[in-house]
């Protein structure tokens with residue numbers, strides 16, 4: 001049900017159909033200080049309850065999917081920048097568990113190409129897809145972050161050149177092996193016949209016998225393949241190699257290329273690349289992350305953003321003439337002043353940015369002022385003034401924020417969709433459950449009212465939700481395990 005594009009006589013694009021709407025789940029919230037808000041989910045030990053609540057709510061609002069990314073290392077400083085990455089449940093385990101608690105929503109889990117084994121992942125992915133009746137999507141990451149590599153006893157660099165180029169080639173082969181393993185088992189060959197004593201008709205397995213530069217895999221797979229023979233492949237990342245991989249192999253692409261103009265170009269170029277690889281443009285859905293701070297009115301949303309900004313932990317900034325070391329020198333007003341072009345000035349976080357200061361700012365300073373205005377309506381010299389804290393928080397949180405009422409957020413989604421900048425969005429909630437619920441309760445109904453989103457599920461599988469249609473193999477009519485009648489033993 002995702003849309004066709006047609007060109008209006010005046011050259012503007014308008015589109016019919018539905019936006020793709022998923023959620024990139026971050027249990028401690030996507031805004032670094034979100035977990036400090038009153039009532040916010042803040043304890044990773046309570047994640048199961050928070051995840052269950054979120055999945056049930058997302059399904060009630062008919063979202064397409066929940067996305068669970070992965071980052072295979074941790075470090076103390078994440079506490080300040082990305083608290084949700086500090087400790088969390090493994091994504092494949094999480095989606096397997098959620099499969100049993102939900103009925104219709106798609107579930108995307110992540111495997112790292114450099115740090116996982118294709119046989120193991122082919123088996124887990126097929127199993128989760130079976131257990132969820134066709135709702136699984138496999139996100140493959142190519143990143144070779146050194147700390148993650150060190151956890152797997154690898155350097156990250158391959159013998160044949162740069163780590164980046166190597167990961168790309170490895171990704172091609174990895175996916176080839178995964179698909180070959182899925183194709184090595186033909187579920188139709190399983191034909192239990194109690195009379196003859198044969199469980200199969202003898203045609204279930206085909207060999208794989210793959211020997212390539214990165215992998216040697218004998219096969220066949222010891223699991224039934226996904227219900228449709230394959231699952232939607234997901235790619236995340238805006239780099240050139242991510243885009244190539246997405247254009248060539250993926251069904252869903254999470255990219256975050258920047259502003260509207262940049263995204264329109266990125267979208268157009270990526271769709272051309274998809275065609276260059278011999279695939280129809282509609283074979284790849286392109287979605288961008290979105291972090292709405294939403295409330296009943298724009299003023300309330302601005303106030304909420306202010307509270308989030310106030311709760312961001314900054315580094316201690318020693319006052320003028322007081323030599324001292326900050327624990328987090330990058331998070332100080334002193335550092336900010338260097339970055340915006342006032343290296344010799346001395347300001348405190350609560351000091352207002354005066355018009356005279358603003359006039360001396362460089363391009364970065366002006367960009368940060370624009371961000372503060374978008375996020376909180378504050379302007380230098382305005383009724384609600386900008387402080388150096390506001391400016392520093394904008395610098396420390398390069399997130400795709402849209403702050404406003406339900407109409408403001410829906411306008412943003414509609415504008416980007418109709419301009420063919422994206423096929424949809426992955427929602428990141430500033431904190432749980434309040435901001436996730438606010439999006440579902442305020443924005444989703446507005447999108448439904450505008451005809452931009454479904455009011456009920458039409459399909460049963462992730463491929464069907466994404467409208468992949470003929471570009472993806474049709475799902476076999478699959479019963480959800482929860483629909484299968486059973487009786488307790490007596």
Ligand SMILES: Cc1cc2nc3c(=O)[nH]c(=O)nc-3n(C[C@H](O)[C@H](O)[C@H](O)COP(=O)(O)O)c2cc1C
Nearest residue numbers: 069070141143236237238239241242254255256289
């Ligand atoms: C929306 C979005 C989500 C992402 N999610 C993940 C993730 O969960 N795990 C990961 O390793 N990389 C993720 N990435 C990619 C990383 O940001 C980074 O780009 C990647 O690890 C390095 O590969 P690249 O340089 O090819 O993009 C994501 C990127 C985007 C734009």
